[in-house]
Amino acid sequence: MKRIIKVYGSGCIKCKTLEKRVHKVLTELDLQFEVKKVTDIIEIMDAGVSSTPALEVDGKMIMKGRVATEKEIRASLEPYLS
Amino acid sequence: MTTITETINGSLTSGIDTLLDYLSFHVLLCLIPAFFIAGAMAVFIPKDTVMKYMGSTTPGFISYPFAALAGFLLAVCSCTVLPLFAGIWKKGAGLGPAVTFLFSAPAVNLLALTYTGSLVGLDIAFARGVLAILFAIIIGVTMDYLFPDANIKNSQENSDNTLDLTFTLSIDRILLVSAVIFGFIIVLLDFPIAFIIGIICLVVVTIRRNEQIPALMIWLVYLLFTGTSQINWSSHPTEFFGVSISDELANMLLKAFLSFIVVIGIFIHSWLYIQQDQIADWLQETKFFVRSILHLIIIGVFVAGLAKYFIPQELVADLLGSNTVLANVFGVLFGIFMYFPTLMEVPIAKLFLDLGMAKGPLLAYLLSDPELSIQSILVTHKLMGKEKNIVYVILVGILTTIAGLIFGLAIGEGFSLY
Numbered sequence: 001m002k003r004i005i006k007v008y009g010s011g012c013i014k015c016k017t018l019e020k021r022v023h024k025v026l027t028e029l030d031l032q033f034e035v036k037k038v039t040d041i042i043e044i045m046d047a048g049v050s051s052t053p054a055l056e057v058d059g060k061m062i063m064k065g066r067v068a069t070e071k072e073i074r075a076s077l078e079p080y081l082s
Numbered sequence: 083m084t085t086i087t088e089t090i091n092g093s094l095t096s097g098i099d100t101l102l103d104y105l106s107f108h109v110l111l112c113l114i115p116a117f118f119i120a121g122a123m124a125v126f127i128p129k130d131t132v133m134k135y136m137g138s139t140t141p142g143f144i145s146y147p148f149a150a151l152a153g154f155l156l157a158v159c160s161c162t163v164l165p166l167f168a169g170i171w172k173k174g175a176g177l178g179p180a181v182t183f184l185f186s187a188p189a190v191n192l193l194a195l196t197y198t199g200s201l202v203g204l205d206i207a208f209a210r211g212v213l214a215i216l217f218a219i220i221i222g223v224t225m226d227y228l229f230p231d232a233n234i235k236n237s238q239e240n241s242d243n244t245l246d247l248t249f250t251l252s253i254d255r256i257l258l259v260s261a262v263i264f265g266f267i268i269v270l271l272d273f274p275i276a277f278i279i280g281i282i283c284l285v286v287v288t289i290r291r292n293e294q295i296p297a298l299m300i301w302l303v304y305l306l307f308t309g310t311s312q313i314n315w316s317s318h319p320t321e322f323f324g325v326s327i328s329d330e331l332a333n334m335l336l337k338a339f340l341s342f343i344v345v346i347g348i349f350i351h352s353w354l355y356i357q358q359d360q361i362a363d364w365l366q367e368t369k370f371f372v373r374s375i376l377h378l379i380i381i382g383v384f385v386a387g388l389a390k391y392f393i394p395q396e397l398v399a400d401l402l403g404s405n406t407v408l409a410n411v412f413g414v415l416f417g418i419f420m421y422f423p424t425l426m427e428v429p430i431a432k433l434f435l436d437l438g439m440a441k442g443p444l445l446a447y448l449l450s451d452p453e454l455s456i457q458s459i460l461v462t463h464k465l466m467g468k469e470k471n472i473v474y475v476i477l478v479g480i481l482t483t484i485a486g487l488i489f490g491l492a493i494g495e496g497f498s499l500y
């Protein structure tokens with residue numbers, strides 16, 4: 001079963017940029033993750049996110065409130081490189 | 083066929099003229115600093131600190147003003163408003179302050195105010211800010227009064243929310259506040275000496291190394307002060323390096339020069355005290371704002387200019403030309419039912435102003451439009467439920483009408499029913 005990356009955001013330019021970066025890093029590292037975009041505001045709140053965009057990798061919240069850099073995304077995926 | 087060509091020609095010319103008028107040097111001096119300030123606010127203002135003042139144990143006379151202020155300080159991106167609203171309601175001060183925040187955020191966010199000030203006029207922008215904060219608090223208090231059992235006081239979650247309200251006075255803080263006061267004096271009274279004293283205050287704070295982030299914010303705000311000042315020191319054509327220039331141009335050059343001094347101050351302060359990665363974040367946030375908003379501004383101004391060609395002036399002047407209750411209600415209804423993307427309400431307001439709309443109804447429109455777009459009503463409906471949402475919408479409608487009437491009355495537009 002594929003592991004999940006969740007990108008929290010309601011559709012503004014920051015969230016879209018984060019999603020693009022995640023896809024870019026996944027391709028570069030050749031990792032198989034499912035990327036889910038969470039746009040529903042209730043779901044975002046329930047996850048404890050008080051400011052979008054937010055990034056969650058395999059159940060762990062990596063970044064809240066700003067767009068993670070490619071370096072930060074890579075660092076969070078480091079443990080999954082076999 | 084000729085009439086169609088004429089129409090296209092006329093309207094395009096109107097659109098382009100309006101756009102070029104707006105993109106004048108004067109406006110760029112206001113709008114560009116605003117983007118940088120918005121970026122800085124997004125990076126440097128700590129959300130948690132501000133949210134602390136809206137905890138569940140905070141007394142009302144603090145949480146409400148702070149909720150309104152938070153709308154100004156935090157809501158620079160629309161994606162922040164809704165999660166924060168939910169946070170304040172469910173985990174913080176309750177429904178009232180949350181609603182206050184919800185109302186003030188779109189109305190007093192920095193880019194909206196700067197845009198309004200530069201396109202429509204400083205008086206309307208100022209009124210928009212002040213009245214929005216006032217009515218945000220009124221609406222919040224009313225909602226809290228009408229729905230007293232909406233507050234889920236979760237004592238377990240907020241047990242360590244002890245609020246430290248002591249405000250320590252320090253030389254730096256006094257200097258910073260003085261700098262702001264002098265900044266306002268520059269804009270409102272145009273005393274050159276105010277600029278010099280203000281800059282000296284800021285330089286002293288920079289040298290003293292304390293309050294680094296607040297000082298940076300005030301430095302940035304000074305750019306807005308110089309940008310919006312109505313400097314009028316040159317009253318006749320003067321000589322500049324041997325070239326004779328009009329006094330209008332001379333004044334503009336003076337403003338640019340003052341702004342340049344402030345920019346040097348910002349550079350030095352940032353170089354001394356702000357980390358490299360923070361600056362990178364700041365520039366990235368600024369870039370995001372420009373990318374998401376600038377094209378909306380340009381298109382908005384152009385389209386409003388286009389529309390100006392088609393709307394009959396007599397109709398506007400007749401129906402909306404004076405500060406009547408009818409005109410204000412119309413302004414509010416127009417704001418509710420006409421859907422425009424963010425910030426589009428500003429060039430539309432300018433359009434109506436040019437066509438003869440009175441300033442009272444204009445303010446009513448400007449206040450109600452960002453609050454009650456179909457999109458935000460749908461979201462608040464999901465968050466608050468049908469009953470609260472309907473009450474909120476009605477409250478906003480009534481109070482923005484009243485706000486417009488009061489403003490119109492205050493600037494001498496009179497008052498009547500229709």
